[in-house]
Amino acid sequence: MEKPDPTVTTSKRRLPGWARGALWAVVAIGVLSTASYLTDMPILTSSDTSQTALRLGLPILLAAIGGLWAERAGVMNIGLEGMMILGTWGSAWGAYYGGVWVGLAAGILFGLLGGLLHAVAVVTFNVNHIVSGVAINLLGLGVAQYLATLVFEPISGNPRESPPVAKFDTYSATFLSDWLGALEDEQRVVLSDVAGLLRGLVTHVSPLAMIALLLVPASYFILWRTRFGLRLRSCGESPVAAESLGVNVYLHKYIAVAASGGFAGMGGASLVLLEGGADYLENQVNGRGYIGLAAMIFGNYRPSGLLGGAALFGYADGLQLSGGGAAVLALCYGAVLLLAIIVVLQLIRRHWWAAAGGVAGAAVLYWIYWTNDELPSDLIPYTPHFVTIIVLAVAAQRLRVPKAIGQQYRRGEDT
Amino acid sequence: MINWRTALLPPALAIVFAMLLSSVALLISGANPLEAFATMGAQLFHGNTAVSTVNLAIVYYLAGLAAAVGFQMNVFNIGVEGQYRFAAVVAAIVGGWMQLPPVLHVIAILVVAVASGALYALLPALLKVYRGVSEVITTIMLNSIVFGIVAFLINPEQFGVLHGNNLSTEEIAPSGRIPGIPLGEAGTLFGFVVIAVALGYGYWFMLNRTRFGFELKASGESKTAAAAGGVSAKKMTLAAMLISGGVAGLVAMPELLGRDYVYAMTATQGYGFTGLAVALLGRNHPAGIAFGALLWAFLDRSAVSLESIGIPSEIATIMQGTIVLSVVVAYEIVRRADLAAEQRRVGRAGNGRPASVAEGGAV
Numbered sequence: 001m002e003k004p005d006p007t008v009t010t011s012k013r014r015l016p017g018w019a020r021g022a023l024w025a026v027v028a029i030g031v032l033s034t035a036s037y038l039t040d041m042p043i044l045t046s047s048d049t050s051q052t053a054l055r056l057g058l059p060i061l062l063a064a065i066g067g068l069w070a071e072r073a074g075v076m077n078i079g080l081e082g083m084m085i086l087g088t089w090g091s092a093w094g095a096y097y098g099g100v101w102v103g104l105a106a107g108i109l110f111g112l113l114g115g116l117l118h119a120v121a122v123v124t125f126n127v128n129h130i131v132s133g134v135a136i137n138l139l140g141l142g143v144a145q146y147l148a149t150l151v152f153e154p155i156s157g158n159p160r161e162s163p164p165v166a167k168f169d170t171y172s173a174t175f176l177s178d179w180l181g182a183l184e185d186e187q188r189v190v191l192s193d194v195a196g197l198l199r200g201l202v203t204h205v206s207p208l209a210m211i212a213l214l215l216v217p218a219s220y221f222i223l224w225r226t227r228f229g230l231r232l233r234s235c236g237e238s239p240v241a242a243e244s245l246g247v248n249v250y251l252h253k254y255i256a257v258a259a260s261g262g263f264a265g266m267g268g269a270s271l272v273l274l275e276g277g278a279d280y281l282e283n284q285v286n287g288r289g290y291i292g293l294a295a296m297i298f299g300n301y302r303p304s305g306l307l308g309g310a311a312l313f314g315y316a317d318g319l320q321l322s323g324g325g326a327a328v329l330a331l332c333y334g335a336v337l338l339l340a341i342i343v344v345l346q347l348i349r350r351h352w353w354a355a356a357g358g359v360a361g362a363a364v365l366y367w368i369y370w371t372n373d374e375l376p377s378d379l380i381p382y383t384p385h386f387v388t389i390i391v392l393a394v395a396a397q398r399l400r401v402p403k404a405i406g407q408q409y410r411r412g413e414d415t
Numbered sequence: 416m417i418n419w420r421t422a423l424l425p426p427a428l429a430i431v432f433a434m435l436l437s438s439v440a441l442l443i444s445g446a447n448p449l450e451a452f453a454t455m456g457a458q459l460f461h462g463n464t465a466v467s468t469v470n471l472a473i474v475y476y477l478a479g480l481a482a483a484v485g486f487q488m489n490v491f492n493i494g495v496e497g498q499y500r501f502a503a504v505v506a507a508i509v510g511g512w513m514q515l516p517p518v519l520h521v522i523a524i525l526v527v528a529v530a531s532g533a534l535y536a537l538l539p540a541l542l543k544v545y546r547g548v549s550e551v552i553t554t555i556m557l558n559s560i561v562f563g564i565v566a567f568l569i570n571p572e573q574f575g576v577l578h579g580n581n582l583s584t585e586e587i588a589p590s591g592r593i594p595g596i597p598l599g600e601a602g603t604l605f606g607f608v609v610i611a612v613a614l615g616y617g618y619w620f621m622l623n624r625t626r627f628g629f630e631l632k633a634s635g636e637s638k639t640a641a642a643a644g645g646v647s648a649k650k651m652t653l654a655a656m657l658i659s660g661g662v663a664g665l666v667a668m669p670e671l672l673g674r675d676y677v678y679a680m681t682a683t684q685g686y687g688f689t690g691l692a693v694a695l696l697g698r699n700h701p702a703g704i705a706f707g708a709l710l711w712a713f714l715d716r717s718a719v720s721l722e723s724i725g726i727p728s729e730i731a732t733i734m735q736g737t738i739v740l741s742v743v744v745a746y747e748i749v750r751r752a753d754l755a756a757e758q759r760r761v762g763r764a765g766n767g768r769p770a771s772v773a774e775g776g777a778v
Contacts, residue, residue, distance in 0.1 A: 138736035380563075
């Protein structure tokens with residue numbers, strides 16, 4: 001295999017980030033609409049699917065933003081799951097007594113407390129980051145269950161559930177939505193697909209979804225365009241160098257991890273406070289914190305990337321929920337199309353091994369699509385998890401991980 | 416040389432701290448902490464609680480060993496959870512289908528369990544070594560996927576049988592069971608305890624008395640240093656992950672071959688995560704893991720009694736979480752204190768002048 005000279009390729013043909021993002025979006029929509037046309041599965045690009053995807057992608061997006069803040073400051077945050085669980089309880093409690101906005105604030109606060117605990121363990125006491133994260137997941141679960149038994153059981157009569165709580169109102173861009181709906185119903189190739197996907201994103205949108213989506217550019221601006229962000233990221237790349245330049249590493253790590261917990265708590269709140277979601281329910285987080293972390297890693301520790309990751313997982317989840325096994329099979333078909341494009345690209349770049357791997361993967365997926373009419377219903381709910389593993393296996397090697405991630409840092413000690 | 420103070424003080428501190436913290440939680444909820452702890456302690460002498468605690472501890476011990484093998488090589492096998500459940504359902508299906516003479520049947524089931532546990536660890540191991548994918552993420556995904564796999568395999572369309580309202584695998588014939596050790600009134604101890612003890616010894620022997628164990632530990636301490644000594648970090652990661660998965664495959668066996676004989680949808684989950692905590696508590700030492708497993712099992716078993724005096728039994732989960740976190744913090748504090756004491760000693764030895772090289776001073 002021939003190794004391209006990095007100095008040449010990166011300077012010669014490098015699209016700006018927004019252009020590559022747009023290109024990916026176009027490719028994704030193209031593949032999906034082709035697949036939905038060829039397999040006769042309009043559900044692949046229906047407004048239902050994209051609306052469900054938005055709802056299901058939100059908690060993952062918020063967890064991923066939380067992961068971004070912590071990991072950019074050099075702290076691994078497996079504890080996102082526990083912080084989300086704390087957030088679900090907090091938001092249900094707050095929303096029951098004070099309405100949605102109080103609920104959201106309480107969810108953020110509870111997640112933040114979890115984040116602070118992680119920061120104390122990891123930054124002050126140099127505990128291994130994963131160990132502390134596992135402990136926080138245990139603790140978050142225990143605390144939420146304990147509090148639910150204590151506070152919710154007398155009201156709802158069930159220690160695993162909260163009483164019904166207020167939900168966010170949703171808003172639609174009515175005019176746009178109707179127009180897109182009409183376009184979607186015409187079932188024209190590509191045009192209707194785009195209309196369907198867009199319509200789901202402008203119909204019944206909650207303020208929380210808007211805030212969450214705004215947090216992506218906001219995180220980018222804070223972390224990459226301000227002095228504070230530069231300092232925070234320098235703690236994740238080389239804390240010793242940062243300290244020598246007068247950056248208070250401990251303080252920046254504390255802020256980053258606490259913010260990370262706050263975002264995770266918000267993610268928990270988005271499970272409780274959105275129309276269509278359950279109220280507080282035991283085990284409702286169900287690994288979304290981990291998936292958020294995976295989405296962030298998949299997105300190469302960048303805000304735009306994690307948005308793509310969250311969209312992918314939200315879409316896979318929304319599709320299996322609204323379309324079932326047949327839709328997942330159609331997705332397999334779409335993946336084959338995507339792999340075909342990738343293989344061609346790799347062949348042009350003369351990456352023979354990567355191309356061969358792509359061909360093998362495509363063959364397996366096509367075989368699954370060809371031989372099955374219906375996938376086992378027990379396995380379909382785990383579509384996003386399978387997608388995660390496959391995507392990471394394909395993407396992981398080109399990642400640019402913060403240099404000092406997971407390392408223990410003590411002021412004045414060099415290593 | 417073992418420094419007893421550094422080894423034993425932190426867990427003791429952690430337990431005390433966890434008790435203090437849960438006392439605060441209990442006081443906030445309006446309960447009497449002393450009464451709660453007394454009830455939990457007294458429960459141990461109630462009926463068969465003591466034996467069932469030990470039985471549960473055997474399971475936790477196996478899970479702890481599985482996690483500890485990974486920790487030695489700096490691999491975080493969070494997937495013990497998925498690996499043991501996958502192995503349990505496969506072993507139960509194969510064991511129910513096989514017809515073999517008594518001892519052979521048991522051995523065959525155990526082999527199948529170890530192999531399928533290792534198989535489920537193979538994918539994350541390969542992805543970690545050859546694609547650089549974090550084993551933490553892949554194993555977590557596989558932990559979720561295992562729910563689907565268990566449901567799929569226990570489905571009557573595949574290998575399941577409907578017992579009343581409960582789906583489970585085919586029952587394993589008496590020839591494939593491991594007899595328990597009857598202790599009269601107190602209950603029956605799992606016969607698997609013998610295998611667990613042997614495994615603990617084997618783990619200790621492998622790490623401290625074999626070349627492979629040395630290479631594993633060396634590679635976990637510093638990949639570059641070990642590579643310079645001719646130890647391939649990739650190979651060691653792969654080996655640690657597979658052994659860890661293999662041991663994880665045994666986790667469900669005491670209950671499967673000693674009590675349940677079938678693997679059902681309702682089988683208890685979460686042993687894998689407990690194993691991680693127990694291994695941390697025991698600092699990856701076989702005796703320490705045994706202690707951690709017993710403590711954990713005690714908290715789980717005796718927490719039930721709290722319901723009778725009107726306290727949510729989830730307080731036990733809070734205690735467990737606090738213990739894990741405070742035990743690692745306590746180790747760090749004791750380590751720092753030791754380091755400071757060492758520095759003071761060196762400082763005193765110098766009598767005010769800079770220490771010579773022989774005393775540990777700078778060149």
